[in-house]
Amino acid sequence: MEWKQRLSSVAVMTGPSSAASGIEAFIRDLPKVELHVHLEGSMQPGTLLELAAKHRVDAVPDSLEAIRNWYAFRDFPHFIEVYLASVQTLCDEEDFARLTADTAARLAAQNVRYAEVHVSLYNHLMRGVPARVVFDGIEHARREAEREHGIRLRWIPDFPGDFGVETGEETLDAVLKDGPESVVGFGVGSVEVSREPFTDLFARARAAGLRSLPHAGENGGPERVWEALDLLRAERIGHGIDSMRDPRLVERLREAGIPIDVSPTSNLRTRAVEVIDEHPLPRMMEAGLLVTLNTDDPPMFGTDLLNEYRVAHGMGLDADALAALARNGVAASFLDEAAKRDMTAEIDAVLARFR
Ligand code: ADE
Ligand code: ZN
DSSP, X not given: OGGGXXXXXXXXXXXXXXXXXXXXXXXXXXXXEEEEEESGGGOOHHHHHHHHHHTTOTTSOSSHHHHHHHTOOSSHHHHHHHHHHHHTTOOSHHHHHHHHXXXXXXXXXXXXXXXXXXXXXXXXXXXXOOHHHHHHHHHHHHHHHHHHHOOEEEEEEEEEGGGOHHHHHHHHHHHHHHOOTTBOEEEXXXXXXXXXXXXXXXXHHHHTTOEEOOEESSSSOHHXXXXXXXXXXXXXXXXXXXXXXXXXXXXXXXXXXOOEEEOHHHHHHTXXXXXXXXXXXXXXXXXTOOEEEOOBSGGGGTOOHHHHHHHHHHTTOOHHHHHHHHHHHHHHSOOOHHHHHHHHHHHHHHHHHHO
């Protein structure tokens, strides 16, 4: 239980110091999965700059330095504002393929073997970009990345809840009409509103074989998580950190073994938490919740998955706890059972070598 001891330092993406190189190598060597990362939020600033120029999107700043400043978020709605502007730079099949190829290569370089990636489908539909364009682009690059890097990607199309249930209906219609087999789930994100109006929509998605994967309790309070569980029949909760404010909810999540996608740096950068030392990740693990570690929108938050493991280590989580997070990710994924067994055995072997 050493990992319960809190360290005050917070890792930033500066790479290993010599004292930290043991844990750094351990984090690198752990085979990992990413279960909560947004494709559009994975765009590197250089790509954003090029695509903004290509499609003449004025809402995006025109230098790398200005983009870095743009990524200093005042609060969560401000983050969403910036996200919505940057999404406008994705217009044709080549843009979606390029973003997917780059995202997959970066994940593979961190020893990420499998990722379930959110796609803000409605944000493209609303601009007149057909679902076929999005799916053709991301599918082409997904297959190529699997051949080239061995990484497997699966998709979670979603819609912004604050845009209303009709936008969710339109998104689901497009998924059911044009979505490839690699779509595993359906999600709702953006500014957090009540999940109650989406009850029938998610019932329709589930009936079509899609997993219910909503954001809930990122900053909207425990009630959103109750709704996600009871009304949307969520199989995982995106963020869910507000659950810790309701002991009954913690008990429900623990008993049902519902996985929670946690992204500490995201929560810090959107100001869902004030300082990293107040982040509930260690308490969530102590409470017996099935927590996984994720990046959300990595370049927008100045992070990647290796860094999230460093940040978790900085919160006092030792190698055993980091390995538990990696194992939880595998368990909470929609990988087949044989792949889960193999990855879990590999995590155990990396941990045994570290010890
Ligand atoms: N879309 C992209 N990132 C998001 C987040 N952290 N919460 C809700 N919607 C999002
Ligand atoms: Zn998210």
